[in-house]
Amino acid sequence: MPEDCRPPSLTVDGLVVRFGSRVAVSGLSFSVRRGEIFGLLGPNGAGKTSTLSAIEGLLTPDGGRVTIDGVDVREAPLSVRARVGVLLQASSFQPELTIAQIVRLFAGLHGLRLDRGQIRARLREAGLEREAGKPFRKLSGGQQRRLALLVATAHEPPILLLDEPTTGLDPQSRRQLWDRIEARRADGGSVLLTTHSMEEAQAVCDRVAIVDLGALVAAGTPEELVGSHRDDPRVRAVAHGEVTLEDVFIGLTGRMIRD
Numbered sequence: 001m002p003e004d005c006r007p008p009s010l011t012v013d014g015l016v017v018r019f020g021s022r023v024a025v026s027g028l029s030f031s032v033r034r035g036e037i038f039g040l041l042g043p044n045g046a047g048k049t050s051t052l053s054a055i056e057g058l059l060t061p062d063g064g065r066v067t068i069d070g071v072d073v074r075e076a077p078l079s080v081r082a083r084v085g086v087l088l089q090a091s092s093f094q095p096e097l098t099i100a101q102i103v104r105l106f107a108g109l110h111g112l113r114l115d116r117g118q119i120r121a122r123l124r125e126a127g128l129e130r131e132a133g134k135p136f137r138k139l140s141g142g143q144q145r146r147l148a149l150l151v152a153t154a155h156e157p158p159i160l161l162l163d164e165p166t167t168g169l170d171p172q173s174r175r176q177l178w179d180r181i182e183a184r185r186a187d188g189g190s191v192l193l194t195t196h197s198m199e200e201a202q203a204v205c206d207r208v209a210i211v212d213l214g215a216l217v218a219a220g221t222p223e224e225l226v227g228s229h230r231d232d233p234r235v236r237a238v239a240h241g242e243v244t245l246e247d248v249f250i251g252l253t254g255r256m257i258r259d
């Protein structure tokens with residue numbers, strides 16, 4: 001099947017999320033196909049985390065629909081939990097639990113009983129084998145992120161939601177996480193991630209959506225976005241030379257600092 005004809009596995013259609021009188025997401029629509037890494041880009045407060053929260057069922061949308069393989073997430077929350085892995089912005093675990101205990105515990109929450117050998121194999125894949133007996137509090141930032149990703153994917157969900165997965169990581173840890181995300185794609189998984197890094201969007205995302213004030217501003221492959229906005233005067237005004245994805249992002253969302 002040609003790549004663009006792959007059926008979407010995750011569809012967000014006219015999503016609205018409000019917090020009191022504040023509109024966090026305002027009629028947002030996009031879809032993520034199987035075997036695709038899709039990036040949600042937007043300034044602080046644009047509504048990215050609220051969108052992920054609505055997809056994973058942590059909050060009830062005030063309008064619109066989220067479907068996973070055609071099933072409305074509000075109608076089948078258990079099926080969503082089985083099909084979606086979530087890596088939050090700040091994942092933390094009980095500081096005194098060992099890494100092996102954490103993996104066993106969270107796999108158990110998904111109904112998986114992992115024996116010692118299976119836990120060891122998963123830790124090895126994540127580059128954490130030597131840390132199996134360490135308490136969580138002793139892990140480095142990169143190790144914590146790798147553990148969080150391992151836990152999020154313990155039940156091998158076909159869809160991954162990653163909220164700023166590489167923020168605060170050193171280049172080595174970041175590259176390793178990219179490799180792991182790309183491996184999920186190679187296995188046919190779908191990945192929706194948020195990022196403030198245009199480098200990351202360009203390096204790993206097949207398509208991106210720029211959102212601002214809860215609404216879609218532009219979507220396409222990073223190359224398409226640069227190509228179609230290269231001559232936009234707002235983009236030209238902020239470019240320092242050859243137009244980049246960051247120029248398009250700032251040109252379309254403005255220079256104003258957000259809260």
Ligand SMILES: Nc1ncnc2c1ncn2[C@@H]1O[C@H](COP(=O)(O)OP(=O)(O)OP(=O)(O)O)[C@@H](O)[C@H]1O
Binds near residue numbers: 023042043047051259
């Ligand atoms: N629990 C909440 N109560 C009230 N307002 C909220 C809540 N969560 C988010 N908001 C508001 O909703 C809007 C969207 O926030 P959201 O966290 O979704 O943005 P974001 O794009 O993820 O931002 P960032 O890049 O800073 O993480 C913001 O104006 C934020 O202040």
